[in-house]
Amino acid sequence: MDKYSCLKIENQLCFPLYACAKEVVRKYKPFLDRIDLTYTQYITMMVLWERNTVNVSELGECLYLDSGTLTPLLKKLETKGLVRRERSREDERVMVITLTEKGLALRDEAVDIPAQMGGCMNLDPEDAAQLYRILYKILKTPSEG
Numbered sequence: 001m002d003k004y005s006c007l008k009i010e011n012q013l014c015f016p017l018y019a020c021a022k023e024v025v026r027k028y029k030p031f032l033d034r035i036d037l038t039y040t041q042y043i044t045m046m047v048l049w050e051r052n053t054v055n056v057s058e059l060g061e062c063l064y065l066d067s068g069t070l071t072p073l074l075k076k077l078e079t080k081g082l083v084r085r086e087r088s089r090e091d092e093r094v095m096v097i098t099l100t101e102k103g104l105a106l107r108d109e110a111v112d113i114p115a116q117m118g119g120c121m122n123l124d125p126e127d128a129a130q131l132y133r134i135l136y137k138i139l140k141t142p143s144e145g
Contacts, residue, residue, distance in 0.1 A: 024117075024121075025039045027117065027120045028042070028113070028117060031113045031116050031117065032113070034109070035106060035109045035110055035113075036080070037106075037110075040063075040065070040069075040073055041073060041076065041077055042110070042113075043063055044059065044063065044070075044073060044074070044077065045077070045082065045103065045106065045107075045110070047059055047062050047063065048083065048097065048098075048099045048103065049099070049104070049107045049110075052098065052099050053096060053097065053098045053099070054096070054097055055088065055094050055095060055096050055097070056070055056071075056074070056094070056095045056096075056097065057094070059097060064139070074095075074097055077103070080102075081100055081102045081103075082099070082100055082102055082103035082106060083097050083098065083099060083100060083103055084097070084098045084099075084100055085097055086098065
């Protein structure tokens with residue numbers, strides 16, 4: 001093995017993760033187009049469908065997104081009438097996001113998307129569960145620096 005073999009793309013774990021993530025998001029697109037959401041808007045709505053109300057910091061932790069990414073996304077969801085953004089009464093520095101009735105109703109249109117996506121994946125349930133565990137193991141690894 002030469003000293004540059006570590007730079008070959010086929011020797012990188014990051015590349016198939018990156019390519020797979022892009023491919024999965026691409027497969028979501030036709031389903032999400034039907035409900036007029038991008039993938040990032042969809043995962044944001046998933047958190048809100050579960051919690052109803054969340055502050056931007058908590059949302060960022062759930063989705064591994066920073067406020068610079070979330071702010072324009074949340075403004076767009078507010079423009080669509082799906083969420084309401086308000087300053088916290090306890091601490092005006094905190095922005096609280098609340099699901100609207102229209103946002104809650106969208107959940108009924110989205111409920112079949114996970115099953116539809118499952119049909120697009122070439123994974124049996126055991127492989128899917130193993131992949132899920134491995135990916136979350138990577139996500140929970142403390143970052144350095």
